[in-house]
Amino acid sequence: MISYLPGTTIEIELSDGQAACLMLDNIFLGGGLVLSQVAQLTGLEQYVIQNWIKRGFLSPPQKKLYSKDQFCRIVTINMLRDSLRLDEICGLISFVNGRLDDDSDNLLSDSELYYYYIRLLANTLRGDSVSTASDKVLEGFTERMPGARKRVASVLEIMYNAHSASVFRKRAEMMIGQINNQ
Numbered sequence: 001m002i003s004y005l006p007g008t009t010i011e012i013e014l015s016d017g018q019a020a021c022l023m024l025d026n027i028f029l030g031g032g033l034v035l036s037q038v039a040q041l042t043g044l045e046q047y048v049i050q051n052w053i054k055r056g057f058l059s060p061p062q063k064k065l066y067s068k069d070q071f072c073r074i075v076t077i078n079m080l081r082d083s084l085r086l087d088e089i090c091g092l093i094s095f096v097n098g099r100l101d102d103d104s105d106n107l108l109s110d111s112e113l114y115y116y117y118i119r120l121l122a123n124t125l126r127g128d129s130v131s132t133a134s135d136k137v138l139e140g141f142t143e144r145m146p147g148a149r150k151r152v153a154s155v156l157e158i159m160y161n162a163h164s165a166s167v168f169r170k171r172a173e174m175m176i177g178q179i180n181n182q
Contacts, residue, residue: 005020006075006079006121007042007074007075007077007079009040010041014125015125016122017115018119020122021119025068028067028068028071031065032061032066033065033071034065034066035049035050035064035066038071042078043078052074052077056101057090057100069109072113075114076110076117076159077093079159080163082165082166082170083163083169084162095151095155096108096113097113107143107145107148107151107152108144108152116156119137120137123136123137130161134156138153138156
């Protein structure tokens with residue numbers, strides 16, 4: 001099933017979570033992305049991304065280049081913003097990463113969180129329950145502090161539910177549009 005990588009305009013086979021992660025890794029082989037590239041890959045207006053930086057949701061780019069972690073933070077926010085308020089999304093990210101402007105207190109990087117989510121989503125598409133999928137993707141997760149695995153699992157489940165709500169809402173709106181056009 002071809003779909004879009006959540007929070008992006010990138011078409012991909014979502015049931016292969018590993019391939020999705022490898023594709024993102026390949027995008028960043030040459031270094032970072034400039035703002036126009038990030039905007040194109042996320043479908044966001046450039047001013048929205050710049051506003052998120054001003055509001056402290058993510059750190060500013062280095063030498064005008066966005067890192068893979070910054071991109072994944074943007075994508076995560078974009079993926080969840082149809083069903084959660086921005087302050088809720090930031091609270092969710094802070095739950096596993098502490099201060100949004102300080103990477104030293106992170107339980108995992110933004111790209112790791114997003115990659116875990118993509119793998120969880122792929123496993124649920126193959127029929128696993130969210131908790132089974134979470135257990136699978138977090139197998140081998142090294143806790144940087146006691147309870148970290150449980151925190152990450154909770155965040156992944158919230159992300160799954162919020163993202164699913166957004167997908168279902170969009171599907172319902174499309175169906176309503178079809179009814180109205182009959």
